[in-house]
Amino acid sequence: MKKGRLAYYITPHGLGHAVRSLEVIRHLLQIEPNLEIFVVTTLPEFLLDHKLRKSLSLREKQMDIGLVQLDSLQFDLDLSRQAVESLRHHRDALVEEEIHFLKTNEISAVVADIPFLPFVAASQQSIPAIGIGNFTWDWIYNAYAASDPRWAPLVDWIGECYQKCGLFLQLPMHGDCSVFPNIKDVPLVARLAKRNRDETRNILHLQPDQRLYLVSFAYLDLDETAQKRVQDITNAVFLYKYPLNFQFDNGICLDQHPLTYEDVVAAVDGVITKPGYGIVADCLAHGTPIIYTDRGFFPEYDILVQEIEKQLTTVYLSSSDLYGGRWKSAIMQLDSQTRTIPDIPCNGAEVCAEIILQHLS
Numbered sequence: 001m002k003k004g005r006l007a008y009y010i011t012p013h014g015l016g017h018a019v020r021s022l023e024v025i026r027h028l029l030q031i032e033p034n035l036e037i038f039v040v041t042t043l044p045e046f047l048l049d050h051k052l053r054k055s056l057s058l059r060e061k062q063m064d065i066g067l068v069q070l071d072s073l074q075f076d077l078d079l080s081r082q083a084v085e086s087l088r089h090h091r092d093a094l095v096e097e098e099i100h101f102l103k104t105n106e107i108s109a110v111v112a113d114i115p116f117l118p119f120v121a122a123s124q125q126s127i128p129a130i131g132i133g134n135f136t137w138d139w140i141y142n143a144y145a146a147s148d149p150r151w152a153p154l155v156d157w158i159g160e161c162y163q164k165c166g167l168f169l170q171l172p173m174h175g176d177c178s179v180f181p182n183i184k185d186v187p188l189v190a191r192l193a194k195r196n197r198d199e200t201r202n203i204l205h206l207q208p209d210q211r212l213y214l215v216s217f218a219y220l221d222l223d224e225t226a227q228k229r230v231q232d233i234t235n236a237v238f239l240y241k242y243p244l245n246f247q248f249d250n251g252i253c254l255d256q257h258p259l260t261y262e263d264v265v266a267a268v269d270g271v272i273t274k275p276g277y278g279i280v281a282d283c284l285a286h287g288t289p290i291i292y293t294d295r296g297f298f299p300e301y302d303i304l305v306q307e308i309e310k311q312l313t314t315v316y317l318s319s320s321d322l323y324g325g326r327w328k329s330a331i332m333q334l335d336s337q338t339r340t341i342p343d344i345p346c347n348g349a350e351v352c353a354e355i356i357l358q359h360l361s
Contacts, residue, residue: 004108004360007101009118010041013066015218016278017133018043020171020189020349021113022052024132027353029055035360038105040118059101063094063115064137072217073274073295073319077144084141084154087117091157095121102127108360116161123164128359131165132189132352134174134277135300138162143299167359169352172344173277173307175299184355189348190285193266195259200267203257204239211236213291213331214264216273220244226325233328238272239264262286270334272317272327275304287341289313291330293322311342 006028010021018041028035029052037055042062065083067075087094098121102110110122114133122129138158145151159179162168168180172188193200198208206212215238222230230238231248240246241254241261254264265271265279266286273279274295283290290308293316295301308314315337317330 005036005038005106006356006360007038007040007105007107007110007118009063009110009112009115010039010043011064011066011113011115012042012062013064013069014276014278015043016276016281017113019191019278020281021132023189023191023349024111024352024356025056026052027349028356031353032357035357038107040101063098063112063117066137067140067298071221072219073293073322075296075298077148081144081148081150081154088154088157091117091120095124099125109356111356112165116158119164120161129164129166130356130359131162131168131180132171132186133168133177134171134303136162136175136177136179138179139175139177140299143297167355169355171277171348173280173300173303175303186351186355187345187348188281188284189352190281190346191260191262192285192346193260193262195263195266197267200259200263203259204252206237211331211335212268213238214268214271214273215240215244215246216271216279217244220322222246222323222325226323229325230327233331236331239268270331272322272330275301275308277304280304280308281346283308284311284342284344285346287312287339289315289334289337289339291315291317291327291334293317293319295319311340311344313337313340 011017025037038057038059040059040061042060065087068079068083069075094117102121102125109128110118111130112118114131119129138155141151142155145155162179163181165180168183169186170177170183201208213236227246227248231250238251239254262282265282265288270289270291271283272291275292290312315330315334
């Protein structure tokens with residue numbers, strides 16, 4: 001058995017980074033069950049399934065900002081920039097703290113998706129450092145620097161941090177990641193359903209021909225009028241999961257059912273969501289149609305939209321119609337289209353895990 005301790009850093013921005021990181025971690029532990037993994041993040045623990053949680057050491061520490069979200073779709077760029085500036089101001093202390101953590105816990109390798117400061121700490125300790133992702137924060141922030149030059153020095157600083165990464169595992173649907181000196185392309189990291197469509201629907205006490213849609217957001221507040229409009233879509237059932245909390249009669253909360261998210265994605269007629277890597281990867285893996293909405297100016301968005309429109313059956317739903325519960329027209333349009341099934345490799349988690357293990361001393 002390979003010995004070593006791994007520190008795995010996960011950005012707090014969104015849930016997609018956590019979803020794919022946990023899939024890589026799951027494969028790491030399948031290959032090397034005795035591997036010690038320290039997950040460093042500020043993401044909520046509800047993302048970790050019970051079995052995986054037993055095998056991990058969790059450390060609550062924020063090593064990057066991402067964007068300051070107001071809800072699932074809206075973010076505050078000014079607050080985001082101020083938060084990144086504060087991170088830069090405290091960078092020396094943060095790096096020293098990470099060096100102490102790495103030394104104290106005898107960490108053999110560092111993986112990050114995709115905080116940048118861990119690469120600095122690992123470099124100073126001559127510890128192998130691996131990045132995984134489909135974009136970098138300097139690439140994201142550089143798009144904002146075009147209209148706000150205060151982002152420019154932050155972009156340069158973050159790029160310098162990324163350059164200390166030894167190997168970057170570049171996922172499909174990626175932006176410009178050329179800041180990394182050593183890049184290796186890997187397949188899509190996606191979760192695969194264990195149950196078939198009929199099994200999942202039986203667990204939910206639904207008929208095989210029932211129209212079924214998954215509402216996939218971290219947060220989505222719908223007022224009473226909006227929920228009434230959704231409830232009036234009488235030929236459909238809508239599934240959702242904590243922390244979403246809806247009151248319409250044709251909704252089912254998944255938290256009381258023994259189903260994985262990927263089981264549900266594989267069983268529904270469509271997913272209503274914003275394009276993010278995690279849910280897009282799940283839909284690509286199962287050929288699940290998507291009703292997608294806008295999410296503000298975020299450079300990754302256009303790349304993901306281009307991919308789902310090429311590979312899947314899709315319909316666009318404006319954010320105003322999403323918040324207003326005006327979903328019926330989009331659902332009817334989705335149902336009228338022929339379902340497209342993509343053929344793409346989805347074994348990225350296994351590939352990434354094997355590469356990471358090669359770097360453990």
